[in-house]
Amino acid sequence: MNRKSFLWLLVLALLVGAVVPAAAQGKSITISFTQEPDNLLPMYTTMTFAGYVNQLFLAGVWEFDEDYNPVPVLVSEIPSVDNGGISADGRTLTYKLKDGLTWSDGDPLDAADVLFTFDMWANEANTPQGRTPYDLVESIEAPDATTVVVTFKEPYAPWLGFNFRPMPEHILRPEFEAAGTLDGVFFGKMPNVSSGGYVLAEYEVGNYMRFTANEAFALGKPKIDTIVITFIPDDQAYVASLQAGDTDIGTFFPASDAQGLTDAGLDVRLIPSGYNEGLFMNAGDRAHPAMSDVRVRKALALAFDRFSISRDLNYGVLPPGASYWEDTPYANPDLEPVPYDPAQAAALLDEAGWVDSDGDGIRDKDGVKLELRFAATTRSIRRDMQALAQQWYRDLGIELKLENYESGVFFSSYNEGGPIATGQYDIATWSSAPGYFPDPDTIRFDCDQIYSDENPDGANDNYYCDEKLTELLKLQRTQVDPEERIATFHEIDKMIYDAYIWVSTWFDADLWAVSGRLQNVRLNGSTPYFDVQNWDVTG
Numbered sequence: 001m002n003r004k005s006f007l008w009l010l011v012l013a014l015l016v017g018a019v020v021p022a023a024a025q026g027k028s029i030t031i032s033f034t035q036e037p038d039n040l041l042p043m044y045t046t047m048t049f050a051g052y053v054n055q056l057f058l059a060g061v062w063e064f065d066e067d068y069n070p071v072p073v074l075v076s077e078i079p080s081v082d083n084g085g086i087s088a089d090g091r092t093l094t095y096k097l098k099d100g101l102t103w104s105d106g107d108p109l110d111a112a113d114v115l116f117t118f119d120m121w122a123n124e125a126n127t128p129q130g131r132t133p134y135d136l137v138e139s140i141e142a143p144d145a146t147t148v149v150v151t152f153k154e155p156y157a158p159w160l161g162f163n164f165r166p167m168p169e170h171i172l173r174p175e176f177e178a179a180g181t182l183d184g185v186f187f188g189k190m191p192n193v194s195s196g197g198y199v200l201a202e203y204e205v206g207n208y209m210r211f212t213a214n215e216a217f218a219l220g221k222p223k224i225d226t227i228v229i230t231f232i233p234d235d236q237a238y239v240a241s242l243q244a245g246d247t248d249i250g251t252f253f254p255a256s257d258a259q260g261l262t263d264a265g266l267d268v269r270l271i272p273s274g275y276n277e278g279l280f281m282n283a284g285d286r287a288h289p290a291m292s293d294v295r296v297r298k299a300l301a302l303a304f305d306r307f308s309i310s311r312d313l314n315y316g317v318l319p320p321g322a323s324y325w326e327d328t329p330y331a332n333p334d335l336e337p338v339p340y341d342p343a344q345a346a347a348l349l350d351e352a353g354w355v356d357s358d359g360d361g362i363r364d365k366d367g368v369k370l371e372l373r374f375a376a377t378t379r380s381i382r383r384d385m386q387a388l389a390q391q392w393y394r395d396l397g398i399e400l401k402l403e404n405y406e407s408g409v410f411f412s413s414y415n416e417g418g419p420i421a422t423g424q425y426d427i428a429t430w431s432s433a434p435g436y437f438p439d440p441d442t443i444r445f446d447c448d449q450i451y452s453d454e455n456p457d458g459a460n461d462n463y464y465c466d467e468k469l470t471e472l473l474k475l476q477r478t479q480v481d482p483e484e485r486i487a488t489f490h491e492i493d494k495m496i497y498d499a500y501i502w503v504s505t506w507f508d509a510d511l512w513a514v515s516g517r518l519q520n521v522r523l524n525g526s527t528p529y530f531d532v533q534n535w536d537v538t539g
Helices: 003-015 048-057 111-122 157-161 169-179 234-246 255-263 293-303 308-313 342-351 380-396 467-476 483-500
Strands: 028-033 062-064 070-072 090-095 137-144 147-151 196-206 208-213 226-231 250-251 267-271 276-281 371-377 399-405 428-433 504-505 510-514
Touching: 028 234, 070 169, 111 147, 111 169, 111 399, 157 371, 169 380, 226 504, 234 250, 234 380, 255 267, 255 510, 267 276, 267 504, 293 342, 293 371, 342 380, 371 380, 380 399, 428 483, 467 483
Parallel strands: 028 226, 028 250, 371 399, 371 428
Antiparallel strands: 062 070, 090 147, 137 147, 196 208, 208 226, 250 510, 267 510, 276 428, 276 504
């Protein structure tokens, strides 16, 4: 975290002090997160829980329903060739905003906010966590206050997954002009206007957020008046809160607790989300020198018993996967989960020259010990997985140093010194998905997305570059023929699999628990709060 961001957090903490949420007016519910959002501006975060909060206070141009069909929110219709919203060559998209949209403070929400949003993502004065697809835009114009025409440099196939959330120009433009950047702006910690179903009314850092219903929301004022989000990082306490009825809806609890929550009367749902828990291998210069050898990365994958993890830690609910696009048409059907084969792993390490030359039990080469850093968040199941891996790898002659970070630190940006973004790890584990699920597009494996001082807004924290892979990733973004695009992804998938830069640990479908007092709750794995305005409570 940089100094400016820290000072903003300190100021916020002093402002709210040790207060408790104000008494809820009307109907209220409590949502609990296992992690606290790191930033509330979409351009500065890739964190799942931050994305959930974005859905509450920043409306998208559209959302996806439980069947992943697009549902208009700020636009009057989804662009198509038939309605003139998509050009015949697939390069130009026309967004028709609804008439009369406003922010929660009454200021008009119109094309100017969309233009501002595109400008801020692409502006070199800012360092967002990835610029794509804003950097693929050739031109953007607004013929009138409710029309925005975006022309891409090439046909842009993943457009449907690009359900961006306009930012408030009238609030952020003065901050940008005063500071010369949006990096570290207070709005990212305490947004004071909303276009979504709810307005953030109160935030005690480390404790809770309180949201109140937004009467100006494009889809109508929500039925529930107050939503309180609490942060409970401990898995046992999190599950206890659900069982006791203190939390009305939650997710990312251990699979081992699913049956207990069902027995306690909660509605437990398993919802595919495009996410996979996986091992990320750092192949860059900041990693241990062994990590640049694909034989070593393959050995690490083979020596990792993901099957026992599925059985013992996930109770068989979340099985190992093979593809970054598991359970979608884009997954290569010929791939199988990497087997557990420590004998083959040992042979590969021998072949790569990593042997125990001095008899101390740890392999070495050219005077360098095979000692690796294994990084994760503080989530309990990841700590358990690290401890198991430490023993498996020790048996193989590899010493693991286990490193754990609070999620806000773990996922922080390159400029903030985040351990993953800056490549200060050898192996790491977290749950990730393509950038615009349910579309398969991702930029994290592109060569030109590797982080550096000159490219702090990158997205490739594997620090791995294969020019052919990058070419294919860029090609698929231009392929408007679905079958051609699927075939390209099958080739991409095989290249990632064979490079052992990412290896699935388990297919991370989301587990949700919903209390009996909550009604009309429809969820999906992409934008789960897409219908929050229709949620209701009984009793």
